Amino acid sequence: MLARAFLIAAFAASPALADGGGLNNSSSSFPTLTRADRAAIVDDLVERLRSNPEILVEALLRFRQAEREDGALGLAPADAPTTGPTGAQVTVVEFVDYACEPCRSAGLVLDGLAASGEIRVVHRDLPLSADSIELAATALGAHKGAGRYAEFRTALLAGRPGPAAYADGRPFALAAMKRTRSDAARLGVKTLPAAAVIRDGRMEILAGEITAQGVRDAVRRLGGEG
The missing domain is CATH 3.40.30.10 (Glutaredoxin)
Known part of the structure; x- marks a missing residue:
């Protein structure tokens, strides 16, 4: 639940992902993401984290190490x-x-x-x-x-x-x-x-x-x- 909420918030806060832009270029060929598209991506990412929790653990460990190093x-x-x-x-x-x-x-x-x-x-x-x-x-x-x-x-x-x-x-x-x-x-x-x-x-x-x-x-x- 926490991972899903985090990912949804990230998508909502990102104009690039929410609006389908990304490079602020009118000639960009990136497709526009619909609400259903974004929901599907979030579901896929959540499932990946559930199946491979070590990914999240490793990311947190790297974050703590980077914090210590600086x-x-x-x-x-x-x-x-x-x-x-x-x-x-x-x-x-x-x-x-x-x-x-x-x-x-x-x-x-x-x-x-x-x-x-x-x-x-x-x-x-x-x-x-x-x-x-x-x-x-x-x-x-x-x-x-x-x-x-x-x-x-x-x-x-x-x-x-x-x-x-x-x-x-x-x-x-x-x-x-x-x-x-x-x-x-x-x-x-x-x-x-x-x-x-x-x-x-x-x-x-x-x-x-x-x-x-x-x-x-x-x-x-x-x-x-x-």
Whole structure:
């Protein structure tokens, strides 16, 4: 019943299917679908799902995996640098300013958890000063231009200056930082370091001091484990 209702709603909401158009082209040779035609198609699809329920299960699993891979809630752009296993059940979106000492300490904590396989970390650079903007542009430029973000990050977390910026990657870096500022504002992030811990589509924001135990506690809460 649920599958049938879903399919009927999909047909009703689609002008292309409802009206028999599809390409908005008067010369199109597509036939017009009558109400009976649409009902027959829905019946056929419902029967296929009943006979092969694994199709629906597989589609749902793929949807959940895709949701996990994009960090959930649109916080992990495809071009953002990451560390840790791509299939991890927990994603932590890190908002970092490399000129901020507590941010560097938090970054080392998250890198350790990622290295242990507990989490996947998505690195979002959120510089708050002119100097840190230059550091972030350097690191992100290296990521885009030569895939060397991890090298720059290691140096910056240790308080060492990274090599010269990659000029070719600077436009990418500035655009990435603009997206990060927008996402941080949407989440209400006002204090750094900050991290969004995401598990199964649920999220908890950590701000201020970030510890390994604090991240693990957030993961348990998100999993309903107290």
